[in-house]
Amino acid sequence: MKKHNFYAGPSILPEFTKEKTAEATMNFAGTGLSLMEVSHRSKEFVAVMDEAVALVKELMNVPEGYSVLFLQGGASMQFLMAPYNLLNKKAAYLNTGAWSKKAIKEARFFGEVAVVATSEDKNFNYIPKTFEVPADADYLHITTNNTIFGTEILTDLDVSVPLIADMSSDILSRPMDVSKYDLIYAGAQKNLGPSGATLVIVKNSALGKVERPIPTMLNYQTHIDNGSMFNTPSTLAVFGCLQTLIWLKDQGGVEAIEKVNIEKATILYDELDRNKLFVSTVPIPEDRSRMNVTFVMAPEYSELEKEFLDFATVRGMVGIKGHRSVGGFRASIYNAMPVSSVKALVETMQEFEKTK
Numbered sequence: 001m002k003k004h005n006f007y008a009g010p011s012i013l014p015e016f017t018k019e020k021t022a023e024a025t026m027n028f029a030g031t032g033l034s035l036m037e038v039s040h041r042s043k044e045f046v047a048v049m050d051e052a053v054a055l056v057k058e059l060m061n062v063p064e065g066y067s068v069l070f071l072q073g074g075a076s077m078q079f080l081m082a083p084y085n086l087l088n089k090k091a092a093y094l095n096t097g098a099w100s101k102k103a104i105k106e107a108r109f110f111g112e113v114a115v116v117a118t119s120e121d122k123n124f125n126y127i128p129k130t131f132e133v134p135a136d137a138d139y140l141h142i143t144t145n146n147t148i149f150g151t152e153i154l155t156d157l158d159v160s161v162p163l164i165a166d167m168s169s170d171i172l173s174r175p176m177d178v179s180k181y182d183l184i185y186a187g188a189q190k191n192l193g194p195s196g197a198t199l200v201i202v203k204n205s206a207l208g209k210v211e212r213p214i215p216t217m218l219n220y221q222t223h224i225d226n227g228s229m230f231n232t233p234s235t236l237a238v239f240g241c242l243q244t245l246i247w248l249k250d251q252g253g254v255e256a257i258e259k260v261n262i263e264k265a266t267i268l269y270d271e272l273d274r275n276k277l278f279v280s281t282v283p284i285p286e287d288r289s290r291m292n293v294t295f296v297m298a299p300e301y302s303e304l305e306k307e308f309l310d311f312a313t314v315r316g317m318v319g320i321k322g323h324r325s326v327g328g329f330r331a332s333i334y335n336a337m338p339v340s341s342v343k344a345l346v347e348t349m350q351e352f353e354k355t356k
C-alpha cells in the first residue's frame with residue numbers, strides 16, 4: 001500500500017534525494033567508494049559543499065556580505081550559538097511556542113531576555129501581531145514556523161533591531177527577503193535533507209561585536225573561515241541537502257514551490273473548515289501554517305480520535321498523530337509532499353465522515 005508520510009521531522013524527502021543519496025552511499029561521484037568512506041577534504045566532497053552553498057545562495061537570493069554554513073548540533077545548538085555570538089547585554093524574543101521557549105531558555109545564559117509578546121495564553125494558537133521591541137536590544141529572535149502548534153509568520157518582519165529567525169520548518173518553502181535578517185538557521189530534517197546538518201545564513205558584519213570570548217567550535221567566524229570544514233561535517237547529510245536543493249531548483253525554485261505549498265494547505269484547511277468532524281487548532285486563517293496543519297476532532301466528536309487515527313493508518317497515512325502538547329492530529333506537508341498525498345488524506349477524512 002502507498003504510504004503517505006506526514007511525519008513532522010525527520011520527514012518526507014523527494015524521491016530524487018533518496019535515490020541519489022542511496023547511489024552515493026555505494027559509489028560516490030565515480031570514486032568506487034561509499035560517500036560515507038570518502039574524506040571531506042577530497043575534491044569530490046569539497047565540490048558537494050561548494051555546490052550546496054552556491055545553490056542556497058541562488059535559491060534564497062542571498063545578498064553579498066552573508067555566509068552560508070552547514071553545521072552540526074541541530075537548530076537546538078543554534079539556540080545557544082546565536083546569543084553566544086550576537087547577544088551583548090539584552091535580546092528580544094517573540095514567544096510563539098515550544099521551540100521559541102527553548103531558544104529563550106538558552107539566551108538567558110548570555111544576558112537579559114525581553115519577551116516582547118507571547119501567545120501562550122491560548123496554547124500558542126495564534127501569532128502576536130503588536131509588540132514593542134526595546135531599542136537597546138541586540139536583536140529580535142523569531143520562530144517563523146511553529147512546527148508543534150501549526151502557526152506561521154508568513155511575512156518578513158520590519159523591525160528596528162537586527163532580526164534572527166529559526167526557520168527550521170519553513171526554510172525554502174516560499175520567497176524570503178534574506179537582507180532583512182542578520183541570522184537565519186534551520187535544522188535540515190524538516191524541509192531540506194537528512195538530520196545531521198544545520199543550515200546557517202549569517203550576515204558577516206553582525207559578527208565580532210560581543211565582548212565575551214567564544215569557544216572555537218561555537219564561533220560562527222571559525223566556520224566561515226574554514227568553509228564549514230573546520231572539523232568533519234556531516235558529509236552524508238550535506239550531500240542529501242544538496243540533492244534536495246537541486247530538486248527544488250528543478251521544480252522552479254521557491255516561487256514555484258510556494259504555489260504548490262499554498263495549494264496543498266488550502267486543500268487541507270478547506271476540508272477542516274467544511275468537515276463537521278474536525279477543526280483546525282488555529283482559528284485565525286492568516287496565522288495558519290502551510291507546513292504543519294494541526295487539527296482536532298470537533299468537541300462533539302472528541303471520542304472518535306483514536307478511531308480516526310486507526311482508520312487513517314490502515315489507509316496508508318503515517319505520522320499524523322498530533323504532538324502531545326496539542327493533541328489530535330498534525331499533517332506535516334513540507335516541500336517534498338505531493339498534492340496527491342494531501343488529497344488522499346482529505347479523501348480519508350471525507351470517507352470517515354460518511355461512516356458517522
Ligand SMILES: *Cc1c(COP(=O)(O)O)cnc(C)c1O
Nearest residue numbers: 074075076099147166168169187
Ligand atoms: C525541529 C525544530 C527544532 C529543533 O531542531 P533540532 O535540529 O532537532 O535541534 C527547532 N526549531 C524548530 C522550529 C523546529 O521545527
